[in-house]
Amino acid sequence: MTRDLAGVTVLEECRGRGLGLELVREIAENGPQAGRRWVLHTRDMHGLDEKLGFGPDERLMERPVSPRERAARTASSRARRRSLPA
Numbered sequence: 001m002t003r004d005l006a007g008v009t010v011l012e013e014c015r016g017r018g019l020g021l022e023l024v025r026e027i028a029e030n031g032p033q034a035g036r037r038w039v040l041h042t043r044d045m046h047g048l049d050e051k052l053g054f055g056p057d058e059r060l061m062e063r064p065v066s067p068r069e070r071a072a073r074t075a076s077s078r079a080r081r082r083s084l085p086a
Helices: 018-029 046-051 067-083
Strands: 001-008 037-041
Touching: 018 037, 018 067
Parallel strands: 001 037
Antiparallel strands: none
């Protein structure tokens, strides 16, 4: 079974201290899903990812979200936020 990891962000004022590296390492190596295959979705920080053992996989293919689907998701998300109590 594969586990996906996406959207790991460290606050700008906390960057440069290795927090992102340790956060991802803790999740992948010691979290409840340790020992599973992980897929990391990222556009940047590839050097950090490689330190943690992530690398390219020629078998992995992705179908990006189309502009139409993205617009529908955004509208749905906005509607949900408006319906939440303040």
